[in-house]
Amino acid sequence: MTLIEKILDQQGPLMSNELSSLVEKSEKISYNTASQRVARSKKILKIKGYFTSNLSLCYLEKHVNDETLFESLSIAMFKNGKKYWYTLNAIELHGGIINQKFLECYTNYPIIALKGHLPFKKVIEKFIKSDILNYNSEYYYISPKLKRINLNTLTYKTIEAIKENILTDFGTLNKNIGLISYNTAETYAEYGKFRWAFKGVSNITGLMQGTKPGFVLADILIGTSINEKDVSFFIEKIKHIQSFNNASRIIPFLIVDDLSKEALTALKFHGIAIGFIKELFGQKYAETLKELISVLNNAGASLKFAPEKYLDLIKELKKYNEGLANNIRGALFEFVVGHIHSLDSNSSIDLGREIYENNSRHEMDVLAVYSDKIVIAECKAKRSKIDLKTIDKWLGVKIPAFKKWIEKQETWKKKKIEFEYWSTGSFTDDALEKLEYISSTVSKYKVSFFKPDDIRNKALIMENKKLKEALDDFFLKVKI
Known part of the structure; x- marks a missing residue:
């Protein structure tokens, strides 16, 4: 050496x-x-x-x-290359996975060419070429070269849906109080050549400059600890657009569920309005979201030690924001299936785990590890029936990848393997025919499928009144 x-x-x-x-x-x-x-x-x-x-x-x-490389790179960029650090911080802040539209908001790079600034596209191309980030046409991931993490797409995608719902409600609130003009609210909009989670045109006195309107601009950070450095992207974006000649007047909002005292002080110092969810939409709604995010972040433990917590949250969400409840129905249904599998005291449950196998990423909706078997369940809470094309992809792409991954786990080699498909909307006739054929002929592993009546029967066997009510009133309710 x-x-x-x-x-x-x-x-x-x-x-x-x-x-x-x-x-x-x-x-x-x-x-x-x-x-x-x-x-x-x-x-x-x-x-x-x-x-x-x-x-x-x-x-x-x-x-x-030993996973010291990513942290070292982040610190090095913060000290010696901060214009690149914004990318690493944004993706780390969101658990190692982030949608492009949000990354464009959080990284302080213009999305349209701007003199003196590296554009978003060029920066991200550089990260991918260096194998620091991976990309799958919608989401960016930290490369395994830097940090080996178990990605949980259930948590991230559900929090993403919550953000989108909050942004819609934020636009409605601004419209209703007259802060922005009717029909001008936009999400993931461009302003000043940068991306913003929200933009609205304002004709309020004080923001108008002659006939030139002002703007309400906002970004959103929820579901994670927010420190002073984490809000610097927003402060810098505001500085950039206010430095332009003839810049419009703006009201900048950063929407948060919580943040550190230092972050709060930094935002206030730069004249930025902090949109606390509890102040915008009420304490009870904020508490429900906080509990939901906590359950998402600890799905397996929640199903083991407080298995009905998610059922209480469904009821609360339907009361305070039914639109959000409907938007995250798929994630909540994964909890239902995980709940059913958690009845065995010897089982361990994981929801939304993502693996990399056969040169592609694959999400396991529910992974249940029993003393004698491994079960991977696909969960679809759609009104429509699952068609043959979807089933063929599950059988021909996902199951082989899952099987190969399971066989690499040293402690699971002697366990039986089972694959399940749960659908609240049932299956088309040809899809059912294929599933019935496969389930009766495959011998190396077991394939099962569950239609609405099968799912309801599972709840009846469990003798769980709350679960039965949730299935009947929310998941299996026939749309008229």
Whole structure:
């Protein structure tokens, strides 16, 4: 092992100038000579092109395995390449996965060419080319090269749906009090060449400049701890658009469920309105959302220790925001199936887990691990019937990927494998025919499927009044 490798082995990932200084002191050579040794070393790995003064982050392969690389890269970018740091912080803030429309809001890069600024498209292309981020046509992920994490798409996608509902309600509120003009509310809109979660045109006195209207602009951060550095993207976006010649007058909002005292102070210092959900829409609604997010973040534990909590939340959501309840019906149905599987005291439940297998990402709606078997359930809470094309994809793409992944888990090798498909809208005739054929002929694993009556019967067997009511009134209710 060379001296450079030994230093990185002991210290962890280091910026090239820091590593060069340590080599200089240890070898008692000039800094330039030490810097050349670091630059020419073939024994270490480097991340280049994101830092000032042509610096690079130096690391060893072991740092990928012990998961210190991502944190080191984030710190290095914050200190030496902050214009790139916004990307890493946004994606880390959201559990390692983020939709493009939200990433455009959170990263402080213009989406339309702006002199003196790197555009969003160029920055993201660079991250993907460097294999720091992966992309699947809609979502960005932290590359396994940097951080190996178990992505939970159930949590992220549900929180995303909650955000969209809040933005719609925020627009309605602004329209109703006359702060923005009728029919001008937009979500994920462009203003000043940047992306905003919300934009509305305002003709309020004080915002108008002659005949030139003002604007209400907003972004939203919920479901995570928010510190001072996490709100800097919004502060910087506001600074940029206010620096333009003849800039319109604006009211900037950052919509949050909670944030640190330091973040609150920073926003107020820069004249930004903080839209606390409890102040905008009421304490009870805010508490219901907070409990829902908590349940989502701890789905398996919640189903084990408070299995009916999600059923209470369904009732609360229907009371305070039925539109949101309907928008997240799919996620809530995964809790129903997970609830049924959690009855066995020896089982462990995981919802929304995503794996990478067969060169693609695959989401497991419900993963139930029993003492003698592994069950992976597909859950669809749609009104319409599941067609043959969907079933063929499940049988031909998803099941092979899941089976291959299960077989790699050392502790599961002797367990039986079962795959289930639960549909509140039932199946088309040809889809049912295919499922019946597969379930009766496949021997290497078990395939089961559940239609509305089957699901209702499961609840009856459980003798759970709340679950039966939720199924009848919310999931299996026939639309007239």
